[in-house]
Amino acid sequence: MSNKIKVATTSLAGCFGCHMSFLDIDERLLTLAEVAEFDRSPITDIEHCGPCDIGLIEGGVCNSENVHVLREFRKNCKILVAVGACAINGGLPAMRNHIDLEDCLLEAYRDGIGVENPQIPSDPELPLLLNQVHPIHEIVKIDYFLPGCPPSADVFWTFLTALVEGREPSLPYELVHYD
Amino acid sequence: MTGTITINGQIVPFQAGQTIIEAATAAGIYIPHLCHKPGYTPHGSCKLCTVNVNGRNCSACTFPAVDGQTVINNSAELQQDRRRITQMLFVEGNHLCPSCEKTGNCQLQGVAYYLNMTDNHFPHFFAHREMDASHPDILIDHNRCIFCNLCVRASKEKDGKNVFAIAGRGINKRLVVNSVSGLLKDSDVSIDDSAVHVCPTGALLIKRTGYQVPIGQRIYDHRQISEVALFAEGSHEQ
Numbered sequence: 001m002s003n004k005i006k007v008a009t010t011s012l013a014g015c016f017g018c019h020m021s022f023l024d025i026d027e028r029l030l031t032l033a034e035v036a037e038f039d040r041s042p043i044t045d046i047e048h049c050g051p052c053d054i055g056l057i058e059g060g061v062c063n064s065e066n067v068h069v070l071r072e073f074r075k076n077c078k079i080l081v082a083v084g085a086c087a088i089n090g091g092l093p094a095m096r097n098h099i100d101l102e103d104c105l106l107e108a109y110r111d112g113i114g115v116e117n118p119q120i121p122s123d124p125e126l127p128l129l130l131n132q133v134h135p136i137h138e139i140v141k142i143d144y145f146l147p148g149c150p151p152s153a154d155v156f157w158t159f160l161t162a163l164v165e166g167r168e169p170s171l172p173y174e175l176v177h178y179d
Numbered sequence: 180m181t182g183t184i185t186i187n188g189q190i191v192p193f194q195a196g197q198t199i200i201e202a203a204t205a206a207g208i209y210i211p212h213l214c215h216k217p218g219y220t221p222h223g224s225c226k227l228c229t230v231n232v233n234g235r236n237c238s239a240c241t242f243p244a245v246d247g248q249t250v251i252n253n254s255a256e257l258q259q260d261r262r263r264i265t266q267m268l269f270v271e272g273n274h275l276c277p278s279c280e281k282t283g284n285c286q287l288q289g290v291a292y293y294l295n296m297t298d299n300h301f302p303h304f305f306a307h308r309e310m311d312a313s314h315p316d317i318l319i320d321h322n323r324c325i326f327c328n329l330c331v332r333a334s335k336e337k338d339g340k341n342v343f344a345i346a347g348r349g350i351n352k353r354l355v356v357n358s359v360s361g362l363l364k365d366s367d368v369s370i371d372d373s374a375v376h377v378c379p380t381g382a383l384l385i386k387r388t389g390y391q392v393p394i395g396q397r398i399y400d401h402r403q404i405s406e407v408a409l410f411a412e413g414s415h416e417q
Contacts, residue, residue, distance in 0.1 A: 082298065085277055089269070089299050092278060097305040138302050145298035149277035173403060176292050178276035179283065179394055 005053040005164060008039040008077060012066040013093040013133055014059025016042070017150045018084040022056070024153035035164050052077045054163060057142075058150075060086045060093055061134045065127035074140040079163065082142045085149040085178060087135060092149075094133040101131050144169060148177050182246030186230075187253050193244035200228055200239040203252065204412050209405035210252055211261055211290050213268075213379050214327035215240035217412045220336065222328045225268075227261050227290060236260075258294060265291050266300045271350075273305065273322035274380070280389030281381030283397025287325060289404030304350075311356070313364035316386050317375050323382040324354045330383055334374035342368045354382070 011019060019042060025032070040049040049055065049069075055077030061067055074080055085091040096104055110118040136142060146155050155175050162169040183190050184199070186208050193202035198221060200210050214225040223241040230239045231251040239250075251257065268274075268287060276282045308321035326345055331354075334342040346355040358365035368375065375383050394400070398407060 085275070088297075089275065090303065090305070092275065094273075094303075094305065095275060095278065098273075098307040132305055135299065135303060137298060137300070142298070147297050171295075171297070173292065174401065176295070176297065177400070178288055178291070179279075 002037060004035055004037045006039050006051070007036050007041070007054045007056065007160075008049045008052040008073065009041040009056040010049070010058070010069055010073065011042070012057065012059035012069065012087070012136070013062035014084065014086045014091070016058070018056075018058035018087075018148075021148075021150035021153055022083075022156045025157050026153070028157055032160065036160075049073050049076045053079065054160075055080045056083050057081065057087050057136055058083045060090045061130065061136055061139055062093055063127040063129050067130075067139060070136055070139050079143045080140065081144045081146060081159075082136050083146045084151055085147065086133075088137075088145055088147060089135050090133045094135075097132040101129060105129075146171075149179050151175075152177075182244075184244050184246070184248040184250055186250045197244050198240055199230060199232065199242050199244050199248070199250055202244045203239065203250075204409060207409055207413065208252065209409050210239045211293060211404075212240060212408075213286055213290060213325065214329065216329060216377065219329065219332045222332065225325065225327055226264055229257060229260060229264075231257065261290075262294045262296050263300065265294055265296055266298075268325050269299045270301045270303045271306065272325065273308065275322075279320075279323065279381040280384065281323075283392075283394055283400045285381055285399070286379035286404065289399035289407070292399055293404050306350070308353075311363050313362040314368065315364070316370040317363055317368060318384045318386055319354070319356075319363060320382055320384070321354060323380045325380055325382070326352055326354070327379060329377045329379065330354070330374040333377045334368075334372065337373035338369075340367055340372065340374070342366050342372070342374055 038044050039052050040046040049072050055073040057073060061070060082088050086093055105120050109120050146159055148155060155171060158171060158175060159169045181194055183192050184202060186203055191202050191206040200212065200215055203210050210228045210230060212228040214222045215228060221241045223238040226238060228239040229236050232242060232248055276288060282288065311319040328345060331343045331345060334340045342357050344355050345352060347353050356363050356366050370385060375385065
């Protein structure tokens, strides 16, 4: 049995920019791979999160599937981390929060410029949209927050190396940004 | 009357009429604040400058320095209170920093960085607030207003105009503009007014000036607000 720490990641209502920034730790990924292995993540294509040490959540909660995935991560991850502006405060997706949901759908799928074959998608396979986009701490308990849009690669590196080495993570001033 | 007070155990002299925050600034001690600005009538609304004076919490920007006072500014409890206050300011409005051209130069953000605030803690209000882009040179984004009253005070005390006011109470509180239509374009505001340059957040912006300095090279990207404020406000008082 591997004694590596297990890391899971997912993107809810986000743009995957935080994942891209995570990959920007570049060759340090090899060092990380010596002590960590990935469970559910875009790299592994595993559908469900299993028991993990660390769960990194990018994006806010905009639909029913996001709620489901987030709760699954909370159930399986010892440490759950909100990564980036969208996970922390809803971010840019939350800019729709003061617009009525019906108006949003009509503008996007029926009335918007350039829309062809206008119709509101209603397939049962599609997750239902919530009225508003929510930060993830409003749904489940979060242990750590990595601010930024996205957090820089050094934020990921500083945070993860502290956890792996059993230290309490702490970000120096230069690494704390909300943009 | 002059005398001395102690702040965090340090003896600090004060001049007659000085508040605690003025005495602290002159001595090079930073007390976090947003609605306070040297040269402006104290407002005492943001409560970030809450300090403990002789065992009792009060606003350092409105509380006069009195000989012999013992002031605590740096306790873990006060820092936690200030962090919670800042988090409340963030959830009450819609402060989406990546979409704001003031980011990096924003005092609300600078204070939050200083307090090591990494999350907003409380459920968000996601209040519905409008923008006023009617004026050719000036923009109001009400989503970012923290009701510090600085633009109100600046317009009245510096510009002699009374362009701005705060109307309503509690969650219905809002910044209003003194014009028949309620729009900025119909007021007598000018791009040269102090009122439109004093905003500590991105609520009042001058058009066509955003992004002249790239994100990452702005004021609070590299310098703590404590250092910036002491330099600017200390020199102002001299």
